[in-house]
Amino acid sequence: MWGRSVTIAITGIDSRLGVEQAHADANHVLRIWLDQGRIEIISVPRGTYADAGFSSSSLNIIANYRARKGRAAYLRKLAEMTGVGKIDYYVEVGFSQAMGIFELLGFKGSAATTLHVLRTRKAFGIGDHQRCYNQAQFIRQMILKHFPRSEGVLNALALRGALALAQTNLRYDVVQGILAALRARGFPQNERAVHIELRPRRFRVKDFDFRSPEKVVELGKSFDRALKKKGAMPPKPTFRAASYQHRLHQMIVAAARALDAGNPTRALAVLERPYQQRAWVQLPDERVRMQYMELMCNALIEAYQETGNILKAEDVRMFLSHMGVPSAANYGAQAWPMLSSPSQ
Numbered sequence: 001m002w003g004r005s006v007t008i009a010i011t012g013i014d015s016r017l018g019v020e021q022a023h024a025d026a027n028h029v030l031r032i033w034l035d036q037g038r039i040e041i042i043s044v045p046r047g048t049y050a051d052a053g054f055s056s057s058s059l060n061i062i063a064n065y066r067a068r069k070g071r072a073a074y075l076r077k078l079a080e081m082t083g084v085g086k087i088d089y090y091v092e093v094g095f096s097q098a099m100g101i102f103e104l105l106g107f108k109g110s111a112a113t114t115l116h117v118l119r120t121r122k123a124f125g126i127g128d129h130q131r132c133y134n135q136a137q138f139i140r141q142m143i144l145k146h147f148p149r150s151e152g153v154l155n156a157l158a159l160r161g162a163l164a165l166a167q168t169n170l171r172y173d174v175v176q177g178i179l180a181a182l183r184a185r186g187f188p189q190n191e192r193a194v195h196i197e198l199r200p201r202r203f204r205v206k207d208f209d210f211r212s213p214e215k216v217v218e219l220g221k222s223f224d225r226a227l228k229k230k231g232a233m234p235p236k237p238t239f240r241a242a243s244y245q246h247r248l249h250q251m252i253v254a255a256a257r258a259l260d261a262g263n264p265t266r267a268l269a270v271l272e273r274p275y276q277q278r279a280w281v282q283l284p285d286e287r288v289r290m291q292y293m294e295l296m297c298n299a300l301i302e303a304y305q306e307t308g309n310i311l312k313a314e315d316v317r318m319f320l321s322h323m324g325v326p327s328a329a330n331y332g333a334q335a336w337p338m339l340s341s342p343s344q
Contacts, residue, residue, distance in 0.1 A: 003035030024066035037185025123226035
């Protein structure tokens with residue numbers, strides 16, 4: 001490869017609701033060769049050795065490097081491991097953010113299944129190497145599927161929505177510039193225009209088709225059969241929507257009480273991390289999801305305003321705008337009575 005290139009790290013974060021510590025369970029670098037109109041996806045399995053400073057060698061892996069050293073050090077290490085020199089931009093997504101992006105990619109109604117399929121590793125003899133490759137293959141197939149429609153208005157809106165959901169330093173205008181450069185080179189000339197490289201690549205991997213919700217649902221059933229056969233199927237669901245909603249409800253109510261008591265700093269401490277995680281996206285009922293999003297954002301706007309952080313308040317307003325919430329919406333604690341307690 002030669003010429004100008006742009007590198008984007010795509011990291012899947014395993015960070016539980018409200019928790020700051022973030023493990024990097026999915027590690028991928030897009031190297032976009034602008035002059036050639038080609039894309040490399042360089043992927044690193046989560047268990048790959050990276051000295052994170054633990055006394056136990058088993059803990060010194062790239063997944064823990066992000067949690068132990070922070071984002072900046074993790075990106076430098078990932079650039080070193082993938083051989084790209086430096087990483088220009090990062091995109092981090094947790095469970096909720098990933099599900100929201102899957103929906104924007106056309107997997108509405110099957111986002112949870114898509115997340116399950118792309119996180120499955122115990123169904124395969126080579127474990128995380130196959131899972132890592134599956135994630136890269138999903139990214140590759142989505143690029144090839146959606147790029148031809150990238151100039152349309154609806155896809156522009158979806159792109160803005162995806163960037164708003166993720167934690168990223170990648171701006172919409174930068175993405176449009178990258179897309180225009182690729183388009184000028186006739187991308188994609190063929191399916192080989194997007195290439196996957198595992199670092200390290202120790203095993204032979206299998207190709208799966210993730211291009212449609214129907215195919216992903218079938219793969220989910222197939223992977224679950226393999227898990228059951230190996231006795232690796234979880235005995236009970238790891239995610240319970242009612243319990244999750246109850247926890248979100250408690251957080252929002254706690255923030256409302258803090259605002260009523262004149263303690264906006266406490267409200268920020270409760271809601272800033274769930275907001276960054278876009279935690280409401282995991283709620284299955286779309287009406288309830290939107291309600292929780294608006295109430296959480298409203299509380300943050302009020303708390304930021306009361307602490308004098310006008311720029312952060314404006315950032316949250318802009319996020320609501322990208323999510324389709326009218327700018328004339330009422331901001332503040334007056335909306336709290338609308339929130340009803342979920343059943344457990």
